Amino acid sequence: MKNYFSSDFKLGVLGGGQLGRMLLTETQKFDIHTSILDSNATAPCAEICNTFVLGDLLDFDAVYNFGKTVDLLTIEIENVNLDALDKLEDEGLTIYPKPQDLRIIQSKARQKNFYIDHQIPTAEFSHYAYLEELKHSFENNIIDFPFVWKAARFGYDGNGVKIVRNIDDLQSLPNVECITEKLIPFKNELAVIVARNADGEIATYPVVEMEFHPEANQVEYVICPARIDFKVAEKAREVALNVVSKLDFVGLLAVEMFQTVDDKILVNEVAPRPHNSGHYSIEASYTNQFEQHLRSILNLPLGNTESKVAGIMVNLVGEEGFSGDVIYENLNDILRIDGVTPHIYGKKETRPFRKMGHVTIVNSDIDTAREIAQKVKETIRVISK
Amino acid sequence: MKNYFSSDFKLGVLGGGQLGRMLLTETQKFDIHTSILDSNATAPCAEICNTFVLGDLLDFDAVYNFGKTVDLLTIEIENVNLDALDKLEDEGLTIYPKPQDLRIIQSKARQKNFYIDHQIPTAEFSHYAYLEELKHSFENNIIDFPFVWKAARFGYDGNGVKIVRNIDDLQSLPNVECITEKLIPFKNELAVIVARNADGEIATYPVVEMEFHPEANQVEYVICPARIDFKVAEKAREVALNVVSKLDFVGLLAVEMFQTVDDKILVNEVAPRPHNSGHYSIEASYTNQFEQHLRSILNLPLGNTESKVAGIMVNLVGEEGFSGDVIYENLNDILRIDGVTPHIYGKKETRPFRKMGHVTIVNSDIDTAREIAQKVKETIRVISK
Structure with missing residues (x-):
């Protein structure tokens, strides 16, 4: 070695x-x-x-x-x-991750095709090279409102994903390569982070549950472990392992999934790296996702993915109406609360919905952690001078 | 704020x-x-x-x-x-810490006088400006073997403390200002880290137990929590709080103590900063000692000092007989063990007994952690190319 x-x-x-x-x-x-x-x-x-x-x-x-x-x-x-x-x-x-895997993952259209080619459950989709194609499809009643629109490439920080409910939404979409999916009613958004090293050693983190901000389409809370049925969690884990196996992936893969109303698991998308849904692991896990990423790409033995305590993560995003030099208002108030750890990313300028940091809440009791997370979210404000 | x-x-x-x-x-x-x-x-x-x-x-x-x-x-x-x-x-x-406190702590003689002036229990000592004074004291039967010799200033990494058992030991001491103490038989070496901010808010970490390497006079294992009687732990905590109070200290103070054979607590020495005895806190505590140091000097609210799990720390010191570009032999083998986290300090050159890093072992069961710590110590070697 x-x-x-x-x-x-x-x-x-x-x-x-x-x-x-x-x-x-x-x-x-x-x-x-x-x-x-x-x-x-x-x-x-x-x-x-x-x-x-x-x-x-x-x-x-x-x-x-x-x-x-x-x-x-x-x-x-x-x-x-x-x-x-x-x-x-x-x-x-x-x-690591291998360029061939990055090529699949970089394009949401290729990702979707990959899932379909490998019988990995995912929502049905259509692929359009330009916005005009999508409009044409709508005009010919091939697609109907509401649907989910995703830019095929370069989506980040909540950009690049929109729910299209009417003709105005459709008209305001950017003219880029895109995919559309049926808007599937789901109970939960889940994620599983899988690590695999070059020797083929594999480790999976517990299934986490995500709550999204309805407008900004950004994660509001990530909750570990997900408060779901054991069997559903096991199914989610199996689906995630299947994706890693089919990609012959080396590194850390975050697999985002939907739990449908009838408890099916559908893969939404994957990220080939440490991911927002694993930030809780810094404080909660025996081996955090960043150390695990290193271990996997360097072909070191993988670490224990279990949690010491329950963990919840709150994203710190720039408040609407504020742009410029950032101030974290009431940060001191949340430092007073047991088990609360802010992470400030070092971006000097805030703007609406920009990811500026996150806060982890750990507690031996997950319900207490959830209450504190709410309090944290209601207390701290990311604004400008 | x-x-x-x-x-x-x-x-x-x-x-x-x-x-x-x-x-x-x-x-x-x-x-x-x-x-x-x-x-x-x-x-x-x-x-x-x-x-x-x-x-x-x-x-x-x-x-x-x-x-x-x-x-x-x-x-x-x-x-x-x-x-x-x-x-x-x-x-x-x-x-922070205040220069006046650093002045007391910098000199072991001043430290000892401070304890005596403030009725803080500590081993009896004598103070000598030069080695000749100490020798003179010995020749006049004022002091007898064995005794503990400590350089009054600049002791670090195990230098500056020696047990003097015979005339050869005495002859080989450096000619510097020093103190001597009676060699007190003790059951345990303990330490308590106390944080205090400028508002006067105080937080104490659990009492830890230290095992020293007999020759190098460096800590071999730090065990949190100390496996001692609750009442002894409480006494140690009170003594540490008393030192912080008498110093009117702001910052992080690590108080090292002896538990004597008759369960008295004697202050050995203090360090006005994050300390080796608190490294376990990075993986084991809700708030680690480094974050707590920051919180205390910046007058932020102090964090929760409780542990999520039991923690044991093993120092990684350069092996005798090796000097030069460092190699951490068998590091991969310890990474295979659950709950084991190495910290490598970034010193490119090793030499005998140099502090090169540490390894934290965390586990929900302290006895399991202790077994793993032994295994870690027996496995990893800090040698040179």
Whole structure:
């Protein structure tokens, strides 16, 4: 096995946002030299990584040249230049998750086709190269309101997903490649994070339950463990493992799923990296998702995914009506509460619905944690000066 | 209250070693801009803090000039230039722990006098300005073997404390200011970490039990909670609170104590900062000692000091006979064990008994944790290439 710890080994990470930042906590813990590529000189990782390189993640040369300076490459965001990764892989660089998996996941249309090709349960969908095609489909009664619209690529932070209920909604969609899905009534949105290393060792985190903000389409609470029937949780876990197996995935895969009204599990989408639905693990789990990501991509033994205590995560997003230098109002008040840990991502400017941080609430009792989470959400405000 | 989070506020830390490094994890979590002063350009903090300044912690100008660039100053090592801190404090800078407390703690002789002046139980001691005075005392039968010798200042990492059993031991002592203590037979070495903020809010961590390596005089295991009688633990806690109260201390104070054979509690020494005996808290506690240090010096509400699970810490020290580029042999084997987390401090060179890292073992059952700790200690080796 390679010697990663306090050695000459260099880990490269494409992307320097909050996920990279939380990953850095773990590379610092293990003293693994970490280089970050990001196009933003004030990205959350910029000042605290070993080496920071400024460059566009979608630019071939930027990604290729960065890749040539590291011993193993990973990502914290999936929208990166894949041609550069292919070339780097051809030239012998180890890249996890594998570029071939990123290619499937980057495009929601390819993702959906992959699920269908491999009999992985998912909502029915249609695929359109342009908005005009979608409109044409509507005019010919092939598709009807309401439906879910998703940009095929580059959706992030709640952009790129819309529920289309009427002709006005339809008219306001951007003219990009997209997919549409039937709006399926569901009981719960669930997620399972699966880790797999190159040796094929696999570990799954407990099923978590997500509550979304109805307008912003962003997660409001992530609750671990999900308060669902054991059998449904087991089914969700099996579906997630099946996705990992069919992708022959190496790294950390967050599988988001719907539990339908008749207790079917449908895969919504996957993220090939640490994910918002696993942030609770920093405080609640024996091995948090960022350490597990490292373990999986470095082919180290995987850690225990069980929880020490129940965990709930509240996202801190910029309040509507505020833009500019951020202030976390009443942050001190939530620090007074037992088991409450804020994570501030280091973005100096807030804007409506921007992910600025999160708060984890842990408690030996999940109902108490849920009450505190509500209180936290009602207390703290992300506003501007 | 001040706005520390993603703001212009600058925290300054004197010292950039492993304690500073673990503190940086917390300042990153809260996005508090942190500047570090250290004389070593490759100090564990050098690459991962917001601002790194090269300078000698004992040099007046280095400390004073650094202090002028920050909004609040703290330490991760107590051997710093106090005249500079006095001047900075006079000029209005907030410094926690307070320079007056650092002055008492920096000198083991002053520390001992402080305990005696304030009726805090401690072992009897004698104070010598030079080695010759001590030898003279021995020749006149005022002091007899065995006794404990401690350098009055700058003891660290097991240097500066020796058990003197014979004339050879006595002859080999360095010629520095020192204190001597009777060698007291004790059942346990205990420690209690107390946090206090400027508002006077106080929080104590559970009493931990320490096992020392007999030769290197370094902690081998720290066990939380200490497996001692509740009443003894309560007494230890009261003694620690008394020290904090008498010092009018602000910050984090680690109080090391002996439990004598007749269950008396004697204060051994204190450290005015996060301490080796509190490293277990990163994985085991609701609020770890580094976050608590931040909360106390920034006058934020203190966090819950209770544990989620039992925790044991094993120090990783350089093996005898090895010096040079470090290798952590069999580190992968300990990663296979549930609840085991290594922390590698980022020192590229090992030497005998140098503190290179630590490993935390957490488990819901303390006896299982203790067995795993032994296994960890027997498995991992800190050697050189």
